[in-house]
Amino acid sequence: MSEIIFVIESSDEGGFIAKALGHSIFTDGEDLEELKRNIKDAVKCHFNKKDMPHVIRLHMVKDEVMAI
Numbered sequence: 001m002s003e004i005i006f007v008i009e010s011s012d013e014g015g016f017i018a019k020a021l022g023h024s025i026f027t028d029g030e031d032l033e034e035l036k037r038n039i040k041d042a043v044k045c046h047f048n049k050k051d052m053p054h055v056i057r058l059h060m061v062k063d064e065v066m067a068i
Contacts, residue, residue: 003055006039010062018058 006018006025015030018039027042029035039056047053 002053003057004043004053005057005059008035008058008060 004023004025005021007021008016008018011017011028015028016032016035017026017028018035019026020043023046025042025046027035027038029038036058039058043053043056
């Protein structure tokens with residue numbers, strides 16, 4: 001596997017949550033720097049060295065609601 005993609009969203013409780021596409025990997029963080037560290041740790045725990053992705057791609061999702 002060459003890369004893994006995480007969808008990043010703001011958490012209702014504050015901070016951010018991350019979910020991997022196609023894998024059961026979930027993590028969170030109070031800020032983006034903590035989230036990135038937690039994502040790396042989660043990926044290292046999930047994969048063995050042979051199957052470790054070379055790239056972690058973060059897809060930031062931002063919902064905005066506008067009133068008319």
